[in-house]
Amino acid sequence: MATDIEEPTLTVDELAARAGVTVRTVRFYGTRGLLPPPVIGPRRVGHYNQEHLSRLALIEELQHQGMTLAAIERYLQQLPEGLSAHDLAIHRAVVASWAPDSAEEVSRAELERRAGRPLSTEDLDRLVAMSVVREAASAPGTYLVDLGLLRLGVQLLDVPIAHETILAARTVLLKHTRAAAHELSLLFRDEVSERESVEAVKDLSAHMQPLVVQALLTTFQRSLKEELREWLTEES
Numbered sequence: 001m002a003t004d005i006e007e008p009t010l011t012v013d014e015l016a017a018r019a020g021v022t023v024r025t026v027r028f029y030g031t032r033g034l035l036p037p038p039v040i041g042p043r044r045v046g047h048y049n050q051e052h053l054s055r056l057a058l059i060e061e062l063q064h065q066g067m068t069l070a071a072i073e074r075y076l077q078q079l080p081e082g083l084s085a086h087d088l089a090i091h092r093a094v095v096a097s098w099a100p101d102s103a104e105e106v107s108r109a110e111l112e113r114r115a116g117r118p119l120s121t122e123d124l125d126r127l128v129a130m131s132v133v134r135e136a137a138s139a140p141g142t143y144l145v146d147l148g149l150l151r152l153g154v155q156l157l158d159v160p161i162a163h164e165t166i167l168a169a170r171t172v173l174l175k176h177t178r179a180a181a182h183e184l185s186l187l188f189r190d191e192v193s194e195r196e197s198v199e200a201v202k203d204l205s206a207h208m209q210p211l212v213v214q215a216l217l218t219t220f221q222r223s224l225k226e227e228l229r230e231w232l233t234e235e236s
Helices: 012-019 022-033 050-064 068-078 085-097 110-116 121-129 147-156 165-193 198-236
Strands: 106-109 133-134 142-145
Touching: 012 022, 012 050, 012 110, 022 050, 050 068, 050 085, 050 147, 106 110, 106 147, 110 142, 110 147, 121 133, 121 147, 121 165, 165 198
Parallel strands: none
Antiparallel strands: 106 142, 133 142
């Protein structure tokens, strides 16, 4: 995986605000080794980057799935080294797809803060097309946002792809990932006895999820490269 080359620019206060956690939580995760140490700049001020933000988002998603801190530590330890912020965001999106659908209601200002950039009307339309955001019925100017997909959706805003193509791609991915998830769940079910506790099931999930996610990513990347190579060969 490629490593981010972006310079660390976020202070601990800015990182905590962007991630929706407290400064104390950021520092606690740092002492437990869940976050890489910051780059120390002038005046001994620590600076963080998008990798830290994506890792915090992944930790939050794992917590939403009911994983204990010890299970989250094991999960992160099994991830390959050198994952970029984009790779971590993909991990979170895949992990989020294993959990029940959930959305958080936010204001336009909060949505833009979570996105890390101003959002135009066209940007919102594209996020709606990707099922990342939808308008909330409770109050004007509020939105229901899938935080597990928001960062990936924002990254796709700058990619010149039509709404129809995005929707078609989403349909294809959902179809095949759900089929894979079904087959894998059958395999895992055979490994868990009916007499085993819920904790044992969660422990097995904590060990297997990072391996499965990484296998899906690696397989997809290799398959996509092969498809593009064949396509370019046919065109030439």
